[in-house]
Structure formats: C-alpha cells, structure tokens
Amino acid sequence: MNIIIVGCGKVGRSLVEQLSSENHDISIVDPKAYVVQSMVDMYDVFGIVGNGASYNVLTEVGVEEADLLIAVTNSDELNLLCCLIAKKAGKCATIARVSNPVYFDEINFIKEEMGISMIINPELAAASEMSRILRIPTAMEINSFAKGKVELLKFVLRKSSILNGMKMKEIGERMRGEVLVCAVERQKDVFIPSGDFVLQENDRISIVASPRSASKFFQKIGVQMNPVRNVMIVGGSKTAYYLSKKLLRIGISVKIIDKDFDRCEELSVLLPKAVIIHGNGSDQEVLLEEGLLETDAFVALTNFDEENVFLSLFVKGQTPAKLITKVKRVSYNHIIDGLDLGSLIYPEYITAQYIVQYVRAKQNSIGSNIENLYKIVDGKAEALEFHIEEHAPVIGIPLQILPLRDQILICSINRNGTVKIPTGQDMIQVGDTVIVVTTKTGLHDISDILKKE
Missing domain, CATH: 3.40.50.720 (NAD(P)-binding Rossmann-like Domain)
Known part of the structure; x- marks a missing residue:
C-alpha cells in the first residue's frame, strides 16, 4: 500500500x-x-x-x-x-x-x-488496556479476540506454581483442552512451545482461552483471583481521566494524586465520584498517608518515565498491590522489562498497533481476512485473527497434517460463536475465525501460515 x-x-x-x-x-x-x-x-x-x-x-x-x-x-x-x-x-x-x-x-x-x-485516541486506548488488566490482576497483559469470546493473557510463572518444571503436554492433559499455552518468554528469547517444552520459574507465559476457562485455569494452578476494589493513580493526565471513568463505571473506587492544583479542581468536576488529592505523588510519605498499603492496585501515570519506574519500584517493595506502569519511550523497553514493574503500558505503541491492525485488515486478501492483530511478547510475536472464506487452502484438512511453517501455532477456532482449543484432528471450515500466534511478521493471508511448495 x-x-x-x-x-x-x-x-x-x-x-x-x-x-x-x-x-x-x-x-x-x-x-x-x-x-x-x-x-x-x-x-x-x-x-x-x-x-x-x-x-x-x-x-x-x-x-x-x-x-x-x-x-x-x-x-x-x-x-x-x-x-x-x-x-x-x-x-x-x-x-x-x-x-x-x-x-x-x-x-x-x-x-x-x-x-x-x-x-x-492514544490515551483512551491505553486506559482501555489498563482497565482490562485490572479486571484480571494476575495477568500482565490481556488481548481480546472473537468479540470478547477468546482472550490472550500473559502472566509470570512463580517458583511456587505447580506449572514450574511441567511439560506442555502435561498441561494439556490436566486442563482438558480448555487452555493453550501459545508463547513463552524466557529472558530475551521467545518460544512457540512444543509438547516437550518444559516451563521454568520466571517464564512469562501467554495463554489463549475463553474468559471462563482462563478463570478456571488460574484457580487450578493456585493463583489467587482477588478482584480489584480500589485503585490509586499518581498523575492526573488524560489517561488517568479515561481510566477513572471506566473503573468508576464498574464499581471500582479511584483515588488520583496530582501536584497541579488547577488540574485537581478540574478532575473534581469531571470525576465527582473519585477522590482527588492535591499533593506530590512522588513523595513516599504522601503515598503512605493516602492509604498505599490498603490499595489493591497502583497505577503510575506521571508524564515522566523515570518517575513512573521509581514509583512502581517503591510500591513493589511496600505492598503486593497490582502494578501498572506507563512508559513513553519504547526504546528503553529491554531495560525496563527486567525490573518487574507489573504491567507495562506503552500508549504510543498501543496506538501504532491499532493502526497497523487497520492497515492489515484493509489490504486485499484472497481466501481470508485479518480481523484482529496484536503485537505480543513486547513486539517479538503476533497474534492474528483470520476470518476463513471460500477457497482458503486450509479448509477441510486435519490440523495435524497441515504443512505449517515453523514457529506458527493455531490456537483457537471460533465456529458460530462456539470457541474451541483445537486438537490435531480438528479441521477449519468456511466461516470460522481462527487465531494464529507466530514469531514471524508480515502475515497477510491465512495461506501465509503454510510452507511454500
């Protein structure tokens, strides 16, 4: 184009x-x-x-x-x-x-x-991402497919988890096909795991499942699903405004701390149900006085990356609250990722991702169309949702004998509103929407997942 x-x-x-x-x-x-x-x-x-x-x-x-x-x-x-x-x-x-x-x-x-x-709207897009994450605090990142019927969630594997040291095929047997592990980040490497792949402590794992199956999965592996009841936000930006509106609408209490008095007065009018505090959110004493130790989630939304990083590092040492850290400079992500700052939000990157998704969908495609595209695992992989149309070369062939290219995994098939984690015997049909996860970029058509003759 x-x-x-x-x-x-x-x-x-x-x-x-x-x-x-x-x-x-x-x-x-x-x-x-x-x-x-x-x-x-x-x-x-x-x-x-x-x-x-x-x-x-x-x-x-x-x-x-x-x-x-x-x-x-x-x-x-x-x-x-x-x-x-x-x-x-x-x-x-x-x-x-x-x-x-x-x-x-x-x-x-x-x-x-x-x-x-x-x-x-970059700020609104970032706020939407944050509100999804706060719905399932265990997840670092959540992306939705098939109009919300399928979700891709990322979480960190802790040492105490029953998944630590387990092979992929063992997870499949225990979960009975309800959840599929589609990508694993281990330090700087990204894997589309095979059945013999063994999970390790501190792996960042991406799974595909329905919202209900995801909740059951976390319960089975012993992860606490404590809902977020209140959120503390430092920084009264546009993003803070949009996020607060979304949280207040679903009954989550919001407290915003900002050092600009005029902005605090403005937010008090715009968000009458939120608690607005005029103060320096970078001051540790202010945070503790305003109830940091009792908050369920903390969101660092100042205009400075360094301030957000240091705030999250301090909060991490004080409370097990869910952390969300906003970062503007994507170029430093390899450094920041190693600091374990909870869920990292890059507003500009999210905006670019939405636009790239539109561009992909706009391109003419023979046999299928891309309905959704997400950059995952810090941009090192993609999750794509294809709509299968007539004459697509993947129709009616058992998945186990499809000649897939390396580092490509078919994660989910949505057929008439029913979502299935596929097995090798399943076949794709006309009208299905199919989710594919891959470390290869530039896929435009469902035929691109197949080896070239």
Missing part, C-alpha cells in the same frame, strides 16, 4: 518502523528537517519537510496516488485538517489521532461528517 504518515513523533516513528518492514511504500511529513532526515536514513522512506495540512505539501508527497493517510501529530485539529484536505485532494482513506476529551462525545459525528476511516 502507498501510505503517507504526517507527524514523526513516537507514534509516527513506531508506525514507520512497523509498516516499512511489511513492504509498504511509506512517505512521511514533518516540520522538523532533522527528524525527517533521520527517518529517511534509518527506514529508507520518502520524506518531505513541511506542514501536513498544506495542500501543496500533500500534493508533493503524492496524496493523489496514496491509499491511506495517517495523521498523528500532537495537534488534534491539525490531524483532522490533514485528513480533510487528503480526502478532497486524493480521495484516500484517512486515520486521525484525536486525544482531547473535549471531542470524546463527538467522535462519531466528526468521523462520519469528515469521512475519516478511523479515529484513534
């Missing part, structure tokens, strides 16, 4: 990195010359220095031939204007980043009236 990306901040850079690796023709627009030059040198893309809302700039970058324009600058209004001009000038599909809560209740109107294909 011919794609134009306006804005080369964290989201734009992540998009360029992911989409250029999938052989799309990428053009970028940014007002900073040094940013454009570094992106051109690093990713071999075409770049223009200028304002993405300028008709002349968009014409120069090839908007008339573009299939898609993605506007992800830090200005909502500029992003919307870029999309409007692109629609008029080139008639391409458009995606806009819009994060101001002022537009929250108007998003559908804006999208329909301006003809925008997709509007993405």
